[in-house]
Amino acid sequence: MVYHVEDVMGTAVTIEITDPLPAATLAGLVERTCAWLHEVDRRFSTYREDSEISRLDRGELSLADCSPDTRAVLDACEALRRETGGTFDARAAGRLDPSGYVKGWSVEVASARLARAGALNHCVNAGGDVRGRGRPEPGRDWRVGIRHPWEPDRSAWVVAGTDFAVATSGTYERGPHVIDPHSGEPARALRSVTVTGPDLGLADAYATAALAMGMDGLLWLARLADSGSGYESAAITNDGHAYTSGGLPVAPDDPTADPPAAPEPEPAAART
Structure with missing residues (x-):
């Protein structure tokens, strides 16, 4: 068993492997996983002037000259743009930025590589985008807390499973930073959206x-759940209402299955 924390992609990524493998094997798996995530950061970061994405956006690099991974990610983003009626758009903010897909995709690839290498029981968590496989120990599921958007020390829900992905997008940490490409304005109506399903890249993009x-995203998520695709969801509106799809894998003993509403605003006379 090994537990490692890596600072990469602007967040803390935790890698937990619970298979009883030799220490040297576990160390090698962690090292290769971290190397992959740093490679993704170098290639896709919009904060690095020399990344492929930045160079492609400035016209200094043609798509044909990009790596196969970059072309595959941009193809996936285009497919998602069509699937979501243009709402998921890698150019929504005016520049090329596939971040809404890349982090989940990179962790999904890392998890698949760990499984192929014999680590069948593991969990990789990249700042709340989580991919779990197998079990943390016999008879126990992986449990992932979905942060309460007004109370950071609490969970709104806890979801559990043995082979699943969990992705959350929200405004509670970075403010309204996700752009509605149809209006060109930051989206503000939803405070938090979580999507669970078989693939973390897609779950990340759907959220x-x-x-x-x-x-409108609430109805879209309901239709996604009803489609039989395996993706379930939970959402909290900016005014504190909570919604979940019927198949959300909430932990059976989760005491926060009905998250409290947003705090009531103080009366004007009470404000200073």
Whole structure:
């Protein structure tokens, strides 16, 4: 068993492997996983002037000259743009930025590589985008707390599973930063959107798209759950109402299955 924390992609990524593998094997798996995540950061970061994405956006690099991974990610983003009616758009903010897909995709790839290498029981958590496989120990599921958007020391829900992805997009940390490409304005109606399902890249993109849709995102998420695709969801509106799809894998003993509403605003006379 090994537990490692890596600072990469602007967040803390935790890698937990619970298979009883030799220490040297576990160390090698962690090292290769971290190397992959740093490679993704170098290639896709919009904060690095020399990344492929930045160079492609400035016209200094053609798509044909990009790596196969970059072309595959941009193809996936285009497919998601069509699937979401243009709401998931890698150019919504005016420049090329596939971040709404890349982080989840990179962790999904890392998890698949760990499984192929014999680590069948592991969990990789990249700042709340989580991919779990197998179990943390026999008879126990992986449990992932979905942060309460007004009370950072509490969970709104706890979801559990043995082979699933969990992605959350929200405004509670970075403010309204997800752009609705149809209006060109930051989306504000939803405070938090979580999507669970079989693939973390898609779950990450779906959560971002629903947040960008605002209140229309609630109906879109319901239709996604009803489609039989395996993606379930939870959302909290900016005024404190909570919604979940019927198949959300909430932990059976989760005491926060009905998250409290947003704090009531103080009366004007009480404000200073």
